[in-house]
Amino acid sequence: MEQAKKMNMKEKYNAMTGDLAWDFSYKTEAEIFPLSDFEGIKIEDWSKWQDPFRLTMDAYWKYQGEKERKLYAVIDAFGQNNAHLGVTDARYINALKIFLTAVTPLEYGAHRGFAMTGRAFPGVGAQVASQMQSIDELRHAQTQLHTISQYNKYFDGLHDPFHMFDRVWYLSVPKSYFEDALSAGPFEFITAISFSFEYVLTNLLFMPFMSGAAYNGDMATVNFGFSAQSDESRHMTLGLEVIKFMLEQHPDNLPIIQRWIDKYFWRGYRLLGIVGMMMDYMLPKRVMSWKEGWEMYFEQNGKMLFDDLARYGITMPKFWEQSVEEKEHLTHQLWLTFYSYGHAAAFHTWIPDDSELDWLSEKYPNTFDKYYRPRLVYLREQEKLGKRFYNPSLPQLCQTCQIPMVYTDPKNPTKRVYRETIYNGDRFHFCSDACKEIFEHEPEKMSQAWLPPHQIFQGNCGGATIPDVLKHYHFTENDGGEFLHSRDNANWNLWKGLTPDEEAA
Amino acid sequence: MQVDIKSLSIKPLRNTFDQVARFTGSEKSASRYLEATIGVQPEINFHYQPLWSKNRSIYDKDNTVIVMNDWYRLLDPRQYYYGAWTIARSKQQDAAERNFSFVEKRNMLASLPTDLREKIISVFVPIRHMEYAANLNNTYMSAYGYGVSITQAASMCAMDRLGIAQYITRIGLMLDGNSGDALKTSKAAWQNNPAWQPIRQLTENMLTTQDWFELFVAQNLVLDGLMYPLMYQSFSDLTSVSGQTSFAMMTEFMSEWFDEHVRWVDSVIKVAAAESDSNNVQIGKWIQKWLPQILQALQPLAQEALGEAAQAGLDAAVAQLSARTTKSGIN
Ligand SMILES: [Fe+2]
Ligand SMILES: [Fe+2]
Ligand SMILES: [Zn+2]
Numbered sequence: 056m057e058q059a060k061k062m063n064m065k066e067k068y069n070a071m072t073g074d075l076a077w078d079f080s081y082k083t084e085a086e087i088f089p090l091s092d093f094e095g096i097k098i099e100d101w102s103k104w105q106d107p108f109r110l111t112m113d114a115y116w117k118y119q120g121e122k123e124r125k126l127y128a129v130i131d132a133f134g135q136n137n138a139h140l141g142v143t144d145a146r147y148i149n150a151l152k153i154f155l156t157a158v159t160p161l162e163y164g165a166h167r168g169f170a171m172t173g174r175a176f177p178g179v180g181a182q183v184a185s186q187m188q189s190i191d192e193l194r195h196a197q198t199q200l201h202t203i204s205q206y207n208k209y210f211d212g213l214h215d216p217f218h219m220f221d222r223v224w225y226l227s228v229p230k231s232y233f234e235d236a237l238s239a240g241p242f243e244f245i246t247a248i249s250f251s252f253e254y255v256l257t258n259l260l261f262m263p264f265m266s267g268a269a270y271n272g273d274m275a276t277v278n279f280g281f282s283a284q285s286d287e288s289r290h291m292t293l294g295l296e297v298i299k300f301m302l303e304q305h306p307d308n309l310p311i312i313q314r315w316i317d318k319y320f321w322r323g324y325r326l327l328g329i330v331g332m333m334m335d336y337m338l339p340k341r342v343m344s345w346k347e348g349w350e351m352y353f354e355q356n357g358k359m360l361f362d363d364l365a366r367y368g369i370t371m372p373k374f375w376e377q378s379v380e381e382k383e384h385l386t387h388q389l390w391l392t393f394y395s396y397g398h399a400a401a402f403h404t405w406i407p408d409d410s411e412l413d414w415l416s417e418k419y420p421n422t423f424d425k426y427y428r429p430r431l432v433y434l435r436e437q438e439k440l441g442k443r444f445y446n447p448s449l450p451q452l453c454q455t456c457q458i459p460m461v462y463t464d465p466k467n468p469t470k471r472v473y474r475e476t477i478y479n480g481d482r483f484h485f486c487s488d489a490c491k492e493i494f495e496h497e498p499e500k501m502s503q504a505w506l507p508p509h510q511i512f513q514g515n516c517g518g519a520t521i522p523d524v525l526k527h528y529h530f531t532e533n534d535g536g537e538f539l540h541s542r543d544n545a546n547w548n549l550w551k552g553l554t555p556d557e558e559a560a
Numbered sequence: 561m562q563v564d565i566k567s568l569s570i571k572p573l574r575n576t577f578d579q580v581a582r583f584t585g586s587e588k589s590a591s592r593y594l595e596a597t598i599g600v601q602p603e604i605n606f607h608y609q610p611l612w613s614k615n616r617s618i619y620d621k622d623n624t625v626i627v628m629n630d631w632y633r634l635l636d637p638r639q640y641y642y643g644a645w646t647i648a649r650s651k652q653q654d655a656a657e658r659n660f661s662f663v664e665k666r667n668m669l670a671s672l673p674t675d676l677r678e679k680i681i682s683v684f685v686p687i688r689h690m691e692y693a694a695n696l697n698n699t700y701m702s703a704y705g706y707g708v709s710i711t712q713a714a715s716m717c718a719m720d721r722l723g724i725a726q727y728i729t730r731i732g733l734m735l736d737g738n739s740g741d742a743l744k745t746s747k748a749a750w751q752n753n754p755a756w757q758p759i760r761q762l763t764e765n766m767l768t769t770q771d772w773f774e775l776f777v778a779q780n781l782v783l784d785g786l787m788y789p790l791m792y793q794s795f796s797d798l799t800s801v802s803g804q805t806s807f808a809m810m811t812e813f814m815s816e817w818f819d820e821h822v823r824w825v826d827s828v829i830k831v832a833a834a835e836s837d838s839n840n841v842q843i844g845k846w847i848q849k850w851l852p853q854i855l856q857a858l859q860p861l862a863q864e865a866l867g868e869a870a871q872a873g874l875d876a877a878v879a880q881l882s883a884r885t886t887k888s889g890i891n
Contacts, residue, residue: 060739061737061738061739062733062738062739062740066740067733067738070729070732070733070740070743071725071726071729071730074729074743074747075688075689075691075692075725075729076689076692077689077747077750077751077760078751079764080764081760081761081764081765082764082765082767082768086768087764087767087768090612093611093612094611111723111726112653112719112720112722112723112726113653113656113657113723113726113727115719116646116649116650116652116653116723117650117653117654119646119650120646120647120649120650120651121650123642123643123646123647124647126643127643137570140570160600160602163600163601163602163708164602166715167601167618167619167702167703167711170699170702170703170711170715170718171703171704173699173703173718174696174699174700174703179692182696182699183722186695186699186715186718186719186722187719189699189702189715190642190715190716190719193642193712193715194642194643194646196596196600197596197641197642197643198642198643200577200595200596200600201592201595201596201643204576204577204595207574207576207577208572208573208574208575209570209572209573210573211573213577214574214577214578215577215578215579216577217579217599217600217601217602218578218579218599220602221602221603221604221605222604222605227605227607230602230605230607231607231608234606234607234608234618235607235608237610237618238606238607238608238609238610238611238612238618239610239611239612240611240612500608500609500611501608503607503608503609504607504608505605505606505607510605529578546573550570
């Protein structure tokens with residue numbers, strides 16, 4: 056046999072992907088990929104797409120199969136050893152409740168969204184990258200479910216996560232964020248999720264939960280977090296590649312992409328406020344404060360990343376300065392909000408003990424003692440008098456981010472920010488200039504938001520009273536409210552053989 | 561003895577998630593497959609009308625005319641969640657790897673008669689393009705289908721098809737000593753050879769099919785149901801008559817995969833058809849629409865591949881498929 060010139064690695068990978076496509080002649084490309092141009096993104100040459108991993112399916116199966124074997128061996132051992140008793144204390148489980156009800160459904164949403172882009176993009180490289188991420192995200196949703204399944208057997212608040220995700224008032228924050236991306240076109244989706252979320256903000260989601268788990272003895276969660284890390288690094292690389300590819304393809308793409316970056320940065324940041332609250336208030340052993348996390352992962356690392364993109368004309372996301380100005384207030388205001396609405400949440404709330412209050416004073420020297428500590432101490436005293444505070448009303452939500460309108464102006468920290476605009480004769484309310492601007496750019500879409508308090512008032516959530524609504528959410532009397540009075544706390548003390556005094560010590 | 565009291569008192573409050581208990585009607589602990597699957601997809605209270613559709617939600621039952629009271633009933637008999645699937649495939653790829661290196665080490669392809677080698681290049685290797693289309697079609701079902709039971713299986717099927725397209729590509733590369741010439745020749749055949757055009761036309765038509773369940777029937781039931789027996793049974797048998805085992809070895813992954821694929825596809829068809837007469841009639845109509853077209857399009861290809869055994873090969877494939885649809889209860 057004559058020895059022909061052998062293909063190099065790159066050519067070989069192209070034979071495994073790009074070369075699988077052909078020139079359509081019975082149907083047009085527009086018929087086969089109808090969603091590829093309505094957003095205005097111009098792609099001149101899909102073959103310029105460079106896959107940084109060159110991962111073929113056989114290698115994917117080999118590598119992922121190996122990871123799954125290890126992961127499930129740990130989950131099995133976890134179940135056999137009652138390892139849920141190894142966490143620092145039962146308050147920690149509340150971080151998992153937020154994770155399972157607010158984050159796991161987003162993993163699922165990512166699975167479906169990347170299936171959509173995996174079918175929508177006309178280039179094979181982008182299809183394959185999307186499809187691999189799609190199936191990875193299914194993995195994340197499922198490994199999280201399998202890990203947290205063990206906790207669900209012993210703790211409250213974890214028993215019906217997807218029913219809750221579709222209905223519960225505060226879960227409309229993650230739900231609407233992700234649906235904003237899913238209801239957009241494929242380029243906006245991938246910019247929102249691969250770049251703005253996975254690349255810019257994901258460290259601020261995973262570091263707090265996974266380090267938080269490690270600090271607090273939850274090795275099962277560390278296990279799935281660690282195992283997902285190599286997937287995530289592929290996803291982050293994809294996020295950056297996607298942005299560069301779109302920007303290199305046509306100069307007209309820049310303003311469109313910049314606007315998407317601005318929007319999903321802000322919406323993602325608003326969503327992460329809940330994670331920040333978890334870092335500062337819910338972890339019995341703290342990892343770092345929200346402020347420190349934001350400084351390290353956004354102000355330093357994020358800024359470097361945007362410096363890197365400056366040559367394409369991309370600038371820091373609009374309103375990023377606002378996020379920095381708010382960093383000493385955000386989590387305290389949110390925790391106080393959830394504390395007040397604790398009877399209508401599927402996780403417990405409480406007032407930190409003295410050493411924890413001291414930690415907050417130290418981490419937030421400019422704001423905590425001045426604005427927040429006295430309120431927390433007052434609420435604790437009220438609770439001791441048998442007057443645990445709950446707010447019986449329904450909160451007003453921001454039309455865009457759907458967080459209650461509780462944030463104040465950092466320049467005037469006792470004054471709440473209220474912004475509003477009129478669209479089609481209706482008045483819409485916003486927590487910030489950024490949320491208002493997002494609305495004003497797409498009023499038709501953003502005005503459709505399914506706002507839980509409005510829906511409750513319209514009678515779409517099980518009834519007119521709070522108990523009706525909580526029943527509609529499938530909340531039991533054990534799911535929410537004060538941690539000190541919770542079944543979780545009582546069981547924990549029983550299992551650990553602790554008296555309430557010992558537990559407090 | 562405080563320790564004993566402690567371990568006695570550690571009783572679970574519940575054994576599984578509520579969405580799973582509602583589905584099974586049992587409070588008992590549930591399989592990993594069910595916990596990974598049931599109720600995971602959002603169903604209501606969507607915030608925004610998709611910009612990509614005027615009248616559909618992000619997840620919408622109306623993306624097909626098939627009606628199910630509970631879409632989660634379309635369970636996967638293989639019980640594949642991601643972990644079970646990827647571990648199963650990693651074992652199969654291990655076996656495939658061994659087969660490929662066996663063939664390579666013994667230089668088995670060098671002894672392949674020239675006409676057989678050329679035949680493999682012109683009638684088998686082009687299937688990598690059809691597998692790529694099958695990948696896109698299953699990705700479509702995964703994106704726009706309803707309920708995790710079927711959409712996750714479609715997603716895994718999509719990745720399987722990409723894997724198969726890549727195994728076929730690898731066979732093509734082995735046939736030409738990694739020069740890429742065989743792939744070029746086979747792609748030109750796919751693109752221009754008259755024998756391939758009817759099936760290429762149908763493949764492009766499928767890529768524009770809107771109803772995802774129709775696509776499931778056309779691709780996974782009918783087209784695969786005819787093409788796999790034709791290639792991995794009849795054509796494979798033909799390649800081994802002269803004592804050649806290399807083709808059968810290099811395609812072992814695909815023939816094993818197809819047996820498994822059939823279990824999933826038939827079970828979905830069976831449950832959907834048993835749900836109502838109108839589902840049954842609709843699935844039957846789709847089979848009637850696609851089967852004759854696909855069969856006709858495969859004629860010239862079967863001729864090239866099997867020569868005088870063409871009709872027998874096609875008849876055998878049709879017989880297999882109709883036995884399956886009868887077993888699934890399609891009228
Ligand atoms: Fe993920
Ligand atoms: Fe990811
Ligand atoms: Zn807002």
